[in-house]
Amino acid sequence: MKNISFRQLRSLLAIETHGKIVEAAKVLGLTAPAVTLQLKQLEAEAGVQLFERMAHGMYPTEAGRAVLSAARDIEDRLQLLGDEINAFKGVKRGRIAVGAVSTVRYFASAMQNAFAAEFPDIDLDLIIDRRTETIERLKNRTIDIALVGRPPRDISVRAAIFGEHSLVVVAPPHHPLVGQHGISKADIAGEHFIVRGSGSSTRIWFERFMAEIPGRAAGPNTEMELVEDIKRAVMADTGLAFLAAHSVAEEVQAGKIAILDVAGLPIRRQWFAVSRTDRAMTPVMTAFQEFLTRHSGQFLPEALPA
Structure with a gap:
């Protein structure tokens, strides 16, 4: 050969x-x-x-x-060599492909605009999809970095924390539990929930949170893949939902959705920028990861009970 x-x-x-x-x-x-x-x-x-x-x-x-x-x-190695040569020249230019789970869409525009302002010579290609597809792209090397709520375990990765997000239970604003304090899991166990697909992080955490209520995680539930569909179902008084707080920040501010004060919530989780350990970090990848760490507070919205 x-x-x-x-x-x-x-x-x-x-x-x-x-x-x-x-x-x-x-x-x-x-x-x-x-x-x-x-x-x-x-x-x-x-x-x-x-x-x-x-x-x-x-x-x-x-x-x-x-x-x-x-x-x-x-x-990949030739691309890395080109980036390294540019780094020796003091050049921060190039392209980076970033994959992200679906809830990143709620701060994607702010993140992209801030990155473009700081690094105008770096083209950021952002692909937002379900977790399964995002991790598959990382495995297939079609993206450089993945933005996820939990790093994958079946491939070796380096994971850098760049912020937090919170998981909460949301309801239509006129729901009887809205305004109550210290709501127990038993109080919401009989409620109908609209849940994400089985592979999503929010679904996994919902099942963990309700695990002490026998059989509760299995139903009564309605499964929907898209967060936007779940939010519309909640606003239509179809049921409660367990979602990332930043994904409902706009609706909470507008009074269309309320966050319930449930004991043990919010669950605070971290955002990770994940890359493969068998691939060297290029200067462009490093620039993007350091940018996330420095500026995540600028584009990570939050919505929590008062």
Whole structure:
């Protein structure tokens, strides 16, 4: 494998991304025969077939996936080298891909605006999605940093705390429990709850919080994936909800939702900026992580009982 070139590896990555040699050639600015030749040369060097040629496109073989993984590692290292050279020059410019769980959307704009003002030469690509998809992107190296409420346990990561968030029980403003103090878990055990999906952190913490009430975590509940749908259901008097306080800050301020004073709440949790330990921190990644630590208070809203 000593004769493999960067050009061949980039062609291989382009074929994987676009699924067809013709499309890969367009992106690379080459002809289709040239890309085909590079693939054949790479397969000859490896001594194995790297792609299956199907009617609907090109699909990597098991050997192909191994070579693609090495190609991505090399691309990452070259990107890191470029960032390191820029750092030696005193340049803070480049691009960073950040994945974030869905509740980050409630402070995403403020965070992006503040970062852009401090680092105008760094392009921040922010992808907001469910936790499962965000962690999968981190595993697949399609993002540099993930913003999550708890670090994953199935891959080795470095995790930097950049702020806190609180978990609370919310209700429609006219609910009988609104205004009462020291509400017990037993008092809310019979209430209908609208809960997040089973993979979300708020769902996990709701189940932990209600664990001492036998069978309560299992129902009566209505499951909704989106926080916005849950908030609308609460405002429509469909039930109570267990949510991050910052996700309801606007509705609480407007008097559309109330936070109940439940004993043992709020549960204070931390925000983490997570990156893979098998990847060196680039200057751009370091700049973003340090920015979060310094300025999180500027864009992390809060809403707590009076």
